[in-house]
Amino acid sequence: MSMMHAPQLGKAPSTAHVMRWVIAATLPGLAVMTLYFGLGILSNVLIAALWAVAAEALVLRLRHRPIWPTLNDSSALLTGVLLGASLPPASPWWLIGVGVIAAVVVAKQLYGGLGHNPFNPAMVGYALLLVSFPTHMTLWAPPQSLWPDSLWPQIMGTLTTSALDGLSGATPLDAFKHKGEAVMASEFWASSPLPEGTLSAWRNIALAWLAGGMVLIVKRLISWHIPVAMLGSIMLLSALHYASDTSHFASPLFHLLTGATLFGAFFIATDPVSAATSRQGKLLYGAGIGVLVIL
Template sequence: MIHSPYVRKPVSVQRTMGLVLLALVPGVIAHVLVIGAGVLVNLAIATLTAVAAEALMLHLRRRPVAIAVSDLSAVVTAWLVTLCFPPIVPWWLTVGGVLVAIVAVKHLYGGLGQNPFNPAMIAYCSMIVAFPALMSQWPPAGQLAFDTQLSLILGGPRDLDGITGATALDALRTGLRAGVQTVDAVLQGSAFGALGGRGWEWISVGYIAGGLFLLALRIITWHMPVAFIATLAAISGAFWLANPAAFASPLFHLASGGAMLAAFFIVTDPVSGATTPRGKLLFAAGIALIAWLIRNFGAYPEGIAFGVLLMNLCVPLLDMKTQPPVFGHRNDTKGAGK
């Protein structure tokens, strides 16, 4: 029988980041099975770049290099950047995105635990704004051999019509904006599977499995994943019920794009996100709302990254306004002096 006092063992950054990497493995495996092994090449490139950049910045800042590099935080950032990028982007774009995340977003703000913005999402937004064509080249599920993917990653010729296809979100947006098709008609295209993008349902299942693993180990809390998924389902469901010809169902939005990766691995970033329980709910709900608005009315087919960065700006206000009351004190100005 266990008696009080109840003292938790300190959780190291290395252990936490290692578990996050382990939780990403099911999604990576599904990614390889559905799209191809090219993503593994870019994961390797991103990991080497992140570790090298981390070591260089720590050296320039005169901080201990060996200890900080081994905490795996740079590797987690590298993996998240890679999994947000198309798996056949050229190597230099992956390197550029990781350098933005590690050097500009993480270390220029003071290093681990100091960055106000999500590094992977800054990397994604900067690259899609700078190189929109390359960041839109997603290969169709199961239709591109590994040697072709490797050639494209290493700088081979890029025949756009032969190597890429529209993602589910992009195909839906383009079909609806053409003004001649309903959602049901668009969803008959080759880019779509049973629920969302062809094959992406299984990738989403992989990320869900990893997310549940993190929840079971209490690496993340339920607030952000539940708020993100519930808000995205609620807003998309309301518009779908009101006009199913013009708006996709909640299942489509949840099973397409980076929704499940975002719900369990992006939104839950402990550094750039809200920290209070109510703040976490509002933070994740805001991201889901912005993502849905951009998906349906914006210039980009996916809006999660922009939603994360906009809500990062709101974190100080959310944390200030949602602080739980201190035991024995009222949470208002009038009672503060009593």
């Protein structure tokens, strides 16, 4: 008589395993951004990661909590990577530090650490910087070859518009948004303020983030519900707007491929702590984010 054992549940991946895979999944996006925007992208991520680890270690020491086991989960490192990737290339070191401290100390440790934060720490830091330093947050150079000349101003904390040859809004989507209601889409494209190659650069960056996001789904580190619901609602609402007036609204694909939409859908909205957990909740949560993005 043969006996069969009930199937055993697989062991859930550790926090460190998940965080490190998410960091690995950002590599395609970071690589393509570096290709177009230069070494300032990598320096952003490196500086933000150092700030994040240092800030987490300091707070843990002040709280009399074990330092290495917490740092070893790589959550602070991931926060630094996500925030660094969100900032304009070669942002001043002090600007990155302010954002990271807000993310790690205020948005994470102040609430009790990983698992207790109600908001995505990296985006709390980003929001603070956007409100407090709007000029620095729009210092995006147009896509071009590597420009290491900007790294010295970053180290000195003095990067300004004079440090770059040409500047544009953060993304083509941002430029289109601020074109003004009186300007028709055809007029915007005819006299586009965007340097040549900007649209193709941001499209390739978006596709790189998509590739990283698909890795996370295939590895079952995130579920498809939030990204699909978010992107679906963005596509639907932008399609309705575009169908109602093509002269003033951008197409759905323009919304997906010329900004940080795919980065947000796969790497920000899927934060395991602050996001919804049930399937229905994830769908509603993702769709709600998409609605807010369009609004």
